[in-house]
Amino acid sequence: MPEFPNLILFAIPVFILAMLLEMYVITKQQIKSYELIDSLSSIAMGIGNVFIEFLSKAVVLFSFFWIYENLRIFTIPISWWSFILIFFADDLSYYFFHRISHESRLFWASHVVHHSSKHYNLSTALRQTWSGGFYTFVFWLWMPLVGFHPAMILLQMSISLLYQFWIHTETINKMPKWFEAVMNTPSHHRVHHGSNPLYLDRNHAGILIIWDKLFGTFQPELKEEKVIYGLVVNIETYNPFKIAFLEWRDLFIDAFSGKKSFKQRLQYLIKPPGWRHDGTGKLSGDLRDEWLQSSAQSQSQSQSQSQFNENINL
Structure with a gap:
């Protein structure tokens, strides 16, 4: 050794x-x-x-x-x-x-x-x-x-x-x-x-x-998009024991409680955070797509408003 x-x-x-x-x-x-x-x-x-x-x-x-x-x-x-x-x-x-x-x-x-x-x-x-x-x-x-x-x-x-x-x-x-x-x-x-x-x-x-x-998982830091640190849903605790085990508790509740098939219980372990067996959950990809779509719409509206203002000035 x-x-x-x-x-x-x-x-x-x-x-x-x-x-x-x-x-x-x-x-x-x-x-x-x-x-x-x-x-x-x-x-x-x-x-x-x-x-x-x-x-x-x-x-x-x-x-x-x-x-x-x-x-x-x-x-x-x-x-x-x-x-x-x-x-x-x-x-x-x-x-x-x-x-x-x-x-x-x-x-x-x-x-x-x-x-x-x-x-x-x-x-x-x-x-x-x-x-x-x-x-x-x-x-x-x-x-x-x-x-x-x-x-x-x-x-x-x-x-x-x-x-x-x-x-x-x-x-x-x-x-x-x-x-x-x-x-x-x-x-x-x-x-x-x-x-x-x-x-x-x-x-x-x-x-x-x-x-x-x-x-394909690279994203540069953008000046116009200031980083907001933490989780999508923050745990709001400073207790080290809760920080260490809260997600384990939530995972076991989701996977092993209620009426679910064996496949669904297994999927809670394998699938990404945010996945729900009833289809109500949102994954990070879903949140990103929604943000990109909203951002594109806002940008389009901003460009339309700018064009409108230019026409008024003319």
Whole structure:
């Protein structure tokens, strides 16, 4: 077992210093992105995640090692070139994990935690799930199968998580164009945290934004469409235990109560958030289409009014 450092634990002091620096900068810039009780909730979620990770990591390690020792097809050595390979392999795995976490309610139940704040700052990055670590690792199971050592996989997963910390900020507007074109940035990730219909379920990238551009889920941040952070229907609580488990409660109520067929109960787990068996629900795509249609009508009316005013002036 190669010994790699636990980067997350080493990074905790850096997280604290970075948040203090961000608070200083936003005070200078007069940006109101922090609310004390909200940030304390996020930090509590982060602390809980660290402790629960000691249990979930045992499940992950056992699964990775069992596949690596018994089923692996190749053996990829721990070398400089294999770290390049695993960088792309991990980032692609993260993209699909993140995308499905928005498209399947079973995975959304744990991921919704990260989107539950109506503020966007570095403390929001710490608002992590207490339940996802026990099952979301399935998106990485193919990696020990093809021969990546489990220790390498966990190291790269930590690197990806650390990278995503700094993009949770409003203090940085845009990075250089070449960087924005390839990498995930604060601007791209602000879109991801938006509850605006135009921004829903967009920009699922971990480190490289190229996956969203390749698979059709990219949306740039628009000056005329200010990001509204949070959920379509916000949970209105700062209680860490409620933040962690409210969606699980609602999911089980929807799936297992009332008169529904087995297929309908299963669909509540598989279908996206907002889906209802009676057809009354609205998915993010429906909300986006409605917004785009409304926006097009408003633009058309505005153009007609402008043309009318020009004719009057003539």
